[in-house]
Amino acid sequence: MEKVNEPKNDSEISIEMEEIxxxxxxxxxxxxxxxxxxxxxxxxxxxxxxxxxxxxxxxQEETKSKIPLLFESKKLEETQLEKISTKETSEFKRFNFLDGFRGILAIVVLISHAKTNEKCELITFFHKIAHTGGVYGFFVLSAFLLTYKLLNEMNSKSNFKAKIWSIFKYFIRRFFRIYIVFFIIVTGIKFGPKILGGLFNYDETKFNYASWSNLLLLKNPGVNHLWTIAPEIKYYFFIPLFCLIANTMGKYDMILLIVSILLSIFNEVFNFFGLKSLDFYAHMTEYLYIRFSIFFYGSIAGLFLVIIERHEKITNFLKTFLVQFFLNFITVILAVYGFKHINPVMVLEGSNASRIWASFILLAALGNENLIVVRFFSNKFLTNCGKYSFGIYLLHPIFVQIALQYFHFELQFDSVVIIFLMTYFASFIFYYLLESNCIKLANMLIKGIEKWSRKDLPTS
Structure with missing residues (x-):
């Protein structure tokens, strides 16, 4: 008979639970x-x-070595671009007053060409300083800014190919910013309505334009306001060479600075190129060597500023109250003297004026925003004049001729005001229709080349 399991009592159940x-x-x-x-x-x-x-x-750790983390690299790239943008913005704000300085120079040139008589002493004075207080200031300022910017960019690159690419970008921007605009203006003057040549097309006893090919090939331009373009564009080719030498010398670039200053001084004393006063007139304007020293002082100032900024102790010392007080005082004197300085000896006129302007620009750049000259030249009106200065320079002869032909003013001052207002308005349109688009085209081309050959163009 099968045994039936009897129900377990509480003690047995407890023992089994302990075993489990x-x-x-x-x-x-x-x-x-x-x-x-x-x-x-x-x-x-x-x-x-x-x-x-x-x-x-x-x-994820194993995958990192095989598949790049795209989001992280993109974020890093955006951070780097933001740093570059911040640096460029700070530099723009720092040198914003130089736009105002450029604006003053453009106004001086405009007034000098608008002069028709001796009735207004102020206008006559502007006419006398058209070169020293106008054109030569342009030359020095252009050389300073281009040298400073290119040298800083090259110094930030550790790879030689990246440095060469910086030079190529420099040439692309200069080509679109200056030469393309110049090409359009020259073509309009030679093949468009006569008025596009301005007063230089209407008084053939004093003025004339060279042939279209001569103008574009930067040969003798004739007797007109375009004479400044040829030597300036030619100097653009020297700046990268100067910057490359300075960059190659590294921390020894102070030697290049000293040698450059000494050569400039010796050139004034010994006249290496054998220049004569007659060489500075219209038939020789296309040659760079005649006014090379004027541009070169601007490059010296640019190199000097780069060297100073590399030493933290020097920059901190320059920020002290006493130094800033001295800079405030000396820059005002240099600005006044620069605009009033006239040297009857043509050979020395350019070098003297350029030395004054190079010193002024360098010292003003070392100052802070409280400097009198910085505050004065940071005026919105003057900075806008500087922004549109290329248009003001190229277009003002048109409106000088219009004023002479269609307006009859008792006072020459009234004529100058009307000419300036018309030129300013036209330059505003000229900048946004032509100049800004040329700048955009240059940047688009640079970005396109970088995108097309990203693997071959180092960024550092």
């Missing part, structure tokens, strides 16, 4: 390292997710 609890289930549990307590089966779900998370992290 003593079963080794370590293989199915995890340990808490801090408390050293075995975790029973119900917590196994959490352990599973911990294992999954750990596995995912392992896979």
């Amino acid at each position: 609890d003593n079963i080794d289930i370590k293989s199915e549990t995890d340990e808490d390292d801090d408390l050293n307590i075995e975790i029973p089966r119900p917590v196994l779900k959490k352990t599973f997710w911990q294992k999954m998370t750990s596995s995912f992290k392992t896979i």
Whole structure:
């Protein structure tokens, strides 16, 4: 007869539960390292997710070496671009007053060409300083800014190919910013309505334009306001060479600075090129060597500023109150003297004026925003004149002729005001229709080349 299991009493059930609890289930549990307590089966779900998370992290670490983290690299690139943009913005704000200085120079040239009689002493004075207080200031300022910017960009690159690419970008920007605009203006003057040549097309006894090919090939331009373009564009080719030498010399570029200053001084004393006063007139304007020293002082100032900014102790010293007080005083004197300075000896006129302007620009750049000259030239009106200065320079002869032909003013001052207002308005349109688009085309071309050959163009 089969034995039937009798029901267990409470003591037997308790013994069996203790036996179950003593079963080794370590293989199915995890340990808490801090408390050293075995975790029973119900917590196994959490352990599973911990294992999954750990596995995912392992896979991610293994994948990093094979697949680039695109989002992280993109974020890093954006951060770098933001730093570059911030640096460029700060430099723009720092040199913003130089736009105002450029604006004054453009106004001086405009007034000098608008003069028709001796009735107004102020206008007669502007006419006398058209070169020293106008054109030569343009030459020095252009050389300073281009040298300073290119040298800083090259110094920020450790790769030689990247430095060469900086030079190529420099040439692309100069070509579109200056030569393309110049090409359009010259073509309009030679093949468009006569008025596009301005007063230089109407008084052939004094003025004339050379042939279209001569103008574009930067040969003798004739007797007109375009004579400044040829030597300036030719000097553009010297700036990269100067910057490359300075960059190659590294921390020894101070030697280049000293040698450059000494050569400039000796050139004034010994006249290396054998220049004569007659060489500075219309038939020789296209030759760079005649006015090379004028541009070169601007490049010397640019190199000097780069060297100073490299030494933190010097820059901190220059920020002190006494130094800034001195800079405030001396820059005002240089500005006044620069505009009033007239040297009857043509050979020395340019070098003297350029030395004054180079010193003024360098010292003003070392000052802070509280300098009198910085505040004066930061005036919105003057900075706008500087922004549109290329248009003012190229277009003002048109409106001088219009004023002479269609207006009859008792006072010459009234005529100059009307000419300036018409020129300013036209230059505003000229800038946004032509100049700004040429700048955009240059930047688009640079970006296109960089995108097309990104692997071959180092960025550092």
